[in-house]
Amino acid sequence: MLFVKFLRWISGYFEFCIQGRFPERFLNLAARNGLMLWDSSGSKETLTAKAKFSDKNTALLLAKKSENELMIVREYGLPYLCRIYKQRAGLFFGLIIGSILCCWLSGFIWNIRINAPEGINSFEIREELRQLGFHEGIRFSQEDVNQTERSLKIQDKRISWLNINVFGTNAVIEISAATGSVKENDSQKNIGNLKSTADGTITRMNVRNGSAAVRVGEGITKGQLLVSGVMEYNDGTTVLSDSEGEIYAKTSRTVVLRMKKQSDSIRLTDNTLWKREFHFFGIRIPLTFCGNPEKEYFKNDYCQQAFFLNQELPLLLHEEQWLQYQHIPINTEKNAAQSALKKRLLLYEVFLLCSDDKKILAKNEAFSENKNEFLLTVNYIMEENVCEKTYVEIRES
Amino acid sequence: MKKELHHANKKNSFSELNHNINMSVFYNREVIFEGCKGVVEYTDQSIKLNTGKFLVAFNGRSMHIKSMTETNIIIVGFITSIEYIL
Numbered sequence: 001m002l003f004v005k006f007l008r009w010i011s012g013y014f015e016f017c018i019q020g021r022f023p024e025r026f027l028n029l030a031a032r033n034g035l036m037l038w039d040s041s042g043s044k045e046t047l048t049a050k051a052k053f054s055d056k057n058t059a060l061l062l063a064k065k066s067e068n069e070l071m072i073v074r075e076y077g078l079p080y081l082c083r084i085y086k087q088r089a090g091l092f093f094g095l096i097i098g099s100i101l102c103c104w105l106s107g108f109i110w111n112i113r114i115n116a117p118e119g120i121n122s123f124e125i126r127e128e129l130r131q132l133g134f135h136e137g138i139r140f141s142q143e144d145v146n147q148t149e150r151s152l153k154i155q156d157k158r159i160s161w162l163n164i165n166v167f168g169t170n171a172v173i174e175i176s177a178a179t180g181s182v183k184e185n186d187s188q189k190n191i192g193n194l195k196s197t198a199d200g201t202i203t204r205m206n207v208r209n210g211s212a213a214v215r216v217g218e219g220i221t222k223g224q225l226l227v228s229g230v231m232e233y234n235d236g237t238t239v240l241s242d243s244e245g246e247i248y249a250k251t252s253r254t255v256v257l258r259m260k261k262q263s264d265s266i267r268l269t270d271n272t273l274w275k276r277e278f279h280f281f282g283i284r285i286p287l288t289f290c291g292n293p294e295k296e297y298f299k300n301d302y303c304q305q306a307f308f309l310n311q312e313l314p315l316l317l318h319e320e321q322w323l324q325y326q327h328i329p330i331n332t333e334k335n336a337a338q339s340a341l342k343k344r345l346l347l348y349e350v351f352l353l354c355s356d357d358k359k360i361l362a363k364n365e366a367f368s369e370n371k372n373e374f375l376l377t378v379n380y381i382m383e384e385n386v387c388e389k390t391y392v393e394i395r396e397s
Numbered sequence: 398m399k400k401e402l403h404h405a406n407k408k409n410s411f412s413e414l415n416h417n418i419n420m421s422v423f424y425n426r427e428v429i430f431e432g433c434k435g436v437v438e439y440t441d442q443s444i445k446l447n448t449g450k451f452l453v454a455f456n457g458r459s460m461h462i463k464s465m466t467e468t469n470i471i472i473v474g475f476i477t478s479i480e481y482i483l
Contacts, residue, residue: 023439024435024436024437024438024439027435027436027439027462027465028435028436030465031435031465031466031467031470032467034466034467037462037464037465038463038464039461040461040462040463040465041441041461042439042440042441042444042461042462043440043441044440047439
């Protein structure tokens with residue numbers, strides 16, 4: 001019904017009133033002559049109806065024939081509007097120019113929305129895209145979009161996957177963060193040896209899989225084979241397996257903690273500088289006329305996008321906050337340094353002993369100083385699991 | 398035999414009478430009338446249609462003609478009675 005109304009509006013229609021002794025005669029004549037009437041309502045000696053613009057002459061003729069008077073009440077539709085605004089040629093040209101402008105501007109990227117995962121700053125991505133020539137105000141080209149996708153993937157190692165979807169004049173960039181290096185093929189992890197991570201003397205061992213290459217009481221060096229994944233049986237057959245087990249050895253370890261006698265501390269001052277830029281359709285309009293401060297400033301970036309009816313507009317307010325800092329020299333006293341180094345040592349031991357396979361048997365601390373720094377040297381005698389698994393790579397030749 | 402002939406004549410005349418007239422009434426709001434030969438009276442309380450052999454009057458409130466062609470007509474309104482005027 002809405003479409004019918006629209007078609008009627010396009011072709012134009014008029015509302016009329018028939019007055020006379022027998023308006024029904026007009027109705028009958030209209031029906032016989034194929035005159036389409038709608039929304040008709042009748043009262044005594046009066047009939048109101050609507051008809052198409054093109055049937056106006058027929059309606060007048062039939063009204064005359066039926067000895068009734070036809071009065072046009074109101075006219076509707078595009079032809080009537082055109083007639084009203086015929087004198088205003090500027091409107092017509094404005095419509096044409098507006099349509100051309102609309103078509104032309106539809107070919108540009110008006111807005112870029114970046115859906116970046118946690119850990120990747122969308123402003124940094126926006127800047128990288130700008131360097132690659134993809135910003136608000138560029139003309140849309142699928143080749144350029146593909147090229148930008150490829151270039152950004154190569155340039156930014158944090159990105160594992162990137163896709164630029166262009167919806168009309170909006171570009172939506174979906175990013176997935178890289179989760180780390182690709183894991184090795186599991187098939188290569190089927191065969192492995194256990195090697196030593198430190199020098200020492202074996203105190204106890206528990207080999208669950210593989211053939212042990214050392215015995216309790218033997219001295220070992222770093223990198224020495226402890227358990228082999230190659231097992232030979234008495235009948236001469238050889239089986240390759242993944243070695244498993246724990247080998248504990250008495251090891252010695254020296255840790256040197258250092259603290260400088262003179263160090264620098266960074267403190268923020270009250271001087272803060274704000275720089276503001278207005279980004280409109282890819283054009284940067286500076287609102288603050290000052291250059292970038294050169295030294296001893298930290299920078300924070302803030303971006304505010306303009307919205308209209310939940311739709312992002314190509315208007316962006318970019319603010320840079322420059323915070324001044326200063327170096328404050330700190331001279332450390334011997335007692336304070338000793339106390340601080342002890343605390344660091346305590347923390348180190350807490351983290352060293354947090355695993356079950358390490359145990360401190362004895363330790364010897366020595367505090368000393370040289371020209372520039374204080375030193376805390378600690379010698380540990382420990383019992384620890386010295387096994388480290390190394391995989392044997394087998395390739396087909 | 399005579400009775401059968403009379404019955405057949407009666408049947409033929411009945412089918413002839415209803416040959417071109419068909420009326421569909423939707424609740425009391427809309428009537429689609431086929432076989433109309435003209436509108437005799439048109440007010441917002443009554444619409445009388447000519448079928449050639451008799452008149453059909455649709456009485457009610459807010460009665461108006463929704464659409465009309467040479468033989469078909471759609472009447473809309475709150476119909477309270479339908480009257481056959483022979």
